[in-house]
């Protein structure tokens with residue numbers, strides 16, 4: 514009996530070790546794959562590399578910045594769509610705004626909203642370095658207050674602000690997106706927490722957002738497992 518008990522302990526310890534080792538291996542693989550992907554993407558322009566560096570050195574929560582891989586995905590999608598009007602909700606230090614602006618059609622404009630006025634100077638400096646000051650308009654304010662005041666029709670909207678308001682933003686902008694226009698939302702996998710039984714408010718908000726888009730018959734939608742998950746929805 515004692516021996517069997519000991520055997521069970523040994524077996525479960527081995528399983529735990531295997532699981533831990535498996536997880537560590539998966540993390541290493543994910544890191545290696547990300548490095549490989551970044552090594553096979555068009556290089557980050559100098560001004561974006563400098564912006565990422567300055568954000569990491571001086572700004573709180575630099576993980577929020579899109580970064581090279583996702584930045585190229587956003588720039589690539591925008592280059593495919595050639596939008597005339599883009600709306601971004603959640604500027605932060607401007608990395609994704611600069612990427613999205615790369616696909617603007619001639620005469621096109623991008624509006625980007627953020628409530629954090631402390632980053633406005635840095636954003637403007639990098640828009641200038643990227644040669645986009647005349648095409649990207651930062652708006653300082655709470656997106657819940659700003660969005661209802663926008664009287665424009667958008668070809669592309671990028672949602673990347675507070676997670677609890679994702680569904681509110683979706684509802685607020687839906688009628689302002691043209692037919693055939695796209696809504697992209699970042700972080701919809703929330704480090705994988707959306708598939709677990711996590712009960713924190715951000716996970717629950719993202720689960721509700723993903724479910725609402727999935728149930729919305731007015732859109733064609735899918736999720737790309739890029740970084741923390743990008744949801745794409747085309748208004749039909």
Ligand SMILES: C[S@@+](CC[C@H](N)C(=O)[O-])C[C@H]1O[C@@H](n2cnc3c(N)ncnc32)[C@H](O)[C@@H]1O
Nearest residue numbers: 577578579603605608609627628655656674675
């Ligand atoms: C994840 S960061 C955006 C990252 C950026 N799009 C990028 O990829 O580089 C989220 C930003 O949303 C802003 N934000 C959060 N809640 C907001 C609100 N209610 N209205 C406007 N901005 C908000 C924060 O100040 C923060 O700068």
